[in-house]
Amino acid sequence: MAHDLGKGWLGNFFEDFELGKEQVCAPPRVIGAPETALHIGTTNDRQARFCGGEGRMHPLVVFHTVIGQTVRNISLNSPANLGYSKMIWHAPVFAGDEITTTIKIVGLKENSNGKTGNCFVETTGRNQSGEIVLQYTRWVMVRKRDHDTATPYLENPVTPSLASQVEVAELPAWSGDLSRSEKTGGAYFFEDYEPGERIFHHDGMTVNHTDHMQYTRLWQNSAKVHFDEILTDGKPLVYGGFPFSIAYAQSLNGLENRSGMVAMNSGAHANPCYSGTTIYSFTEVLEAHDLVDQPYGALRLRLVGVKDLNPADHKDFDIGEDNGKGRIKYDPRVLLCMDIWELMPKRAS
Template sequence: MAKTNPGWFFEDYSVGQVIDHAVPRTLSGGERALYHALYPARHALYSSDAFAQACGLPSAPLDDLIAFHTVFGKTVPDISLNAVANLGYAEGRWHRPVWPGDTLRSQSEVIGLKQNSNGKSGVVWVRTSGLNQKDEVVLDYVRWVMVRKRDLDAPAPETVIPDLSKTVAAEDLVVPAVLNFTGYDFTLAGEPHRWGDYEVGEVIDHVDGVTIEEAEHMQATRLWQNTAKVHFDATFREDGKRLIYGGHVISMARALSFNGLANAQMIVGLNGGAHANPCFSGDTVKAWSEVLDKAETGAPGVGALRLRLVAVKAGAQPGALKGDDGKYLPDVLLDLDYWALIPL
């Protein structure tokens, strides 16, 4: 009896299937230190216990994307080990902060299937939940992945394409009950810009760039225990290149967005996202953001910005996203639509 795991293939999935992913993970300040070493992340709420306490929290939580990467990484052996590409995200919400000492595990439900016309692969939609040691949901999201077939003669499943919301409604965003930005210290946060200073349609060039190094992206992928073959095995792609984990690009772009959005502190919603073009070692990543919407929340002094975060290769024009044909421009790496909390 074979004891190794070759991963799941497209014909192994069925709609309604629930997958409990292996190996829970207890997070500590070590993950924060490594995260801030890998990315130029310096949002004050996640860097300083004193700053977080002044905002009503007991201490600085771990960066929201640490929680996302950890939960995502748990799903890879069962969802995307044999993936051709991770295609998109929707309906993501952060329900509660994650603190050092919390243990996270992941569970996914298959909510959609569609075999591709070539008969060699298909798209799998899953809704993934990350739960802490109290079985509380800390975040959930939908993603869809193109997965290879093991047996090309396996019959195609009934096509089920889930009806997904284009955005998370502002009233459905979860704001931590104790969060209070009425005494927010803009000097310590690094910028004076508050909710009222941003206009819908405004494009912000984040100016800075970071060249992706092979060693750093490999360390990041191992940190999140992401076992997808395309990130590790140089023989897995015909071009002999290791594909940069999309989450590495997300975190890099989010960190770069500090310059212009230093006060967009907590990520609370993921409306959609696409890894538009592959990223490889040696690419220099820059970022720009567009303000898509604004909303007030019921929390004291707390507003929300809906932001489009776009990661591009150096030399791309800020604000340029798609060509006349409706396709992403070749220098666009990431198109991420999310909600963040910011002081009013």
């Protein structure tokens, strides 16, 4: 019997996406203490809010769970994740919650090379009560099935209007107890942070094979390039969320009292990462907003992950230069550059 490729799913190609189409991603997933332990065991995360008795799940555990659920539909044939817009962690997630993710295609743009297109995906993660816990739009490059036939989205691309940042008024309120030094070890509070300031995090972490592959599989992310040495000529690509998690865990050092990310304005996986890379990071304070009537303020921060170079030894390290089109051409040592919002308690009066 001759065999065709049959029932095994090879993923959607650019031609398969339909504007406005909503889909439930499979499978739903319960997360809890084991995912927290593996997150800690992979990243060395030490944030008190996410390892205590309350069972509060780390915002990046929620992020990876949601993005992992979308891979089968969106990104099996994706050479690159291009950006994120208006990512908001709307509600806390606790151990035992079951996360279900839905996606809606809100933009399609074929690229001029005829080989790929960009797909804009509104992504919504909900808990078992249907409450939205995380929402964002991301855009990804997706390969075309047929390089010789243009789609309507070459001539008539549909590009959604995407907010360049989450407004302060849109940030969710602090959830749960405010951070205090006794539990966090942190000496600094909202009043201590100043725009323009750089915080160096000092902890380098070298990536090993199992480190990144296990973490990526944990989120049921099934993109082949992360796992198959033959397909990748011996260099499996590290999932972009991995150095993000490492750098974010490192960035607790100097920001011990933070809430944990409540929103992300934008984010770039600036350069690829492979096993053997040592990841360092620093944070720049971009904005500090006093929230009157609240016991905390909001900090807009740029988290920068750097490969094989400790920015604490190069304090004025330049992440890149403007490419003339309002975007940054990143230094090849920049792994990631994430523009995020944290809430930060004020000093107890």
